[in-house]
Amino acid sequence: MATKEEQPQVLENKEEPKEDGELPLVVVLRPKNFNLPLEDRLQSHFHLLDPNDSPDESTESFLSHHAHSARALLCVGLTPLTADTLGLLPSLELVVGSSAGVEHIDLHECRRRGIRVTGASAAFSEDAADYAVALLIDVLRRISAVDRFVRGRLWPVKGEHPLGFKLGGKRVGIVGLGNIGSQIAKRLVAFGCSIAYNSRKKKPSVPFPYYANVWDLAANSDVLIVCCALTEDTHHIINRDVMTALGKEGVIINIGRGPLVDEKELVQFLVRGEIGGAGLDVFENEPDVPKELFKLDNVVLSPHCAVVTLESFEALQDLVMANLKAFFSNKPLVSLVQSE
C-alpha cells in the first residue's frame, strides 16, 4: 500500500466552471465499462481525454493522436500504466492514482521521467483498517462460520458451534506501517492487543517494537496483518518460513495484495492445520480463490473490497479533484506517493 503519512487536506472548490476550450487536458485511463462516479465534477474543470470514448480506435492510437500535450493523467482502479503507455504521453507530469496500492503504475519509469504520482491511501485508510480488524475478529470469533451454522438450521439441535478465540491480549504483527497499518494499530491498541511491526525502515516516532525481518516479527506474534505495498522486495514476503515461525495457532490477515503471501503455501498450511486461520480480502489470481479454502471454517474469504464504502469513494473523489486542481494551480499535491 502507498505510504503517504498525511491525511488529505482537500482544497475548497471555489473555482467557477470554465469554458471547455480553456480547460486543462486530463487523460483518463479506466477499465472498459467502468463509469467514473466523478465524471461530471471532472468535466466542469478539465477536458477529459478518454480512449473509451473512441471505441473504434485503440488506446495507443488515441493517446498518440490526442494526448500529446496532456500534462496530467487519471489512472482509475488498477488499470496498468506501463512504460510503453507513458511513452505515448511526452508532456506528462502527473499521474493521479485512484487506489491505495500503486503497483500497477510503472513507478520506476515515472521517477525516471520526473512524473509525479499521487495515490488514494489517505482516502481509504480508515475503511481498510476497519476491514482488517473485522476480518481478524471474524476469524478469531468464527462469525461467518456461525452465521452458516444458523442458516444451515443447525441451531440448537445439531451440535455446538465452533469455539472462538479472544482478540484482547493478542500479539499483532503489522507488515507495513503506512497510512493503513497505522490505523490498524490504533484500533487494535484499543482492543487490548500489543503491536509490533515490520516496514522498510524503523519509524522514529512510532512507539511499537520494530522488526527489520518479517520472520522475527512472525516468531513474536499471534497474528500477522499484511498491508504493505506490493513491490519486487515484498512479493511473497509471507512465505513458508514466515508461516512456520508464526506457528500452529497463528492467524494471517491479508488486505494488501494477494502476491504478498505465497498462496499455495498458505493453502497447504491451512489444510494441514499448521496455521490457525486466515482472513483474506486479496488473492494471487483474482477473482480465482483456491477451492480448498471453501470448506475451512477458520478462513474468511472476501472479494477485494476492504476499501469499498460510500464514504471512502466520496473521499476519493475529493482527493482526485484536489490533486488535479493543486497541480494545475502550482500548489503542493495532496497525496504524493512519489516525487520526481
Ligand SMILES: O=CC(=O)O
Ligand atoms: O485495493 C485497493 C486499493 O489499492 O485501493
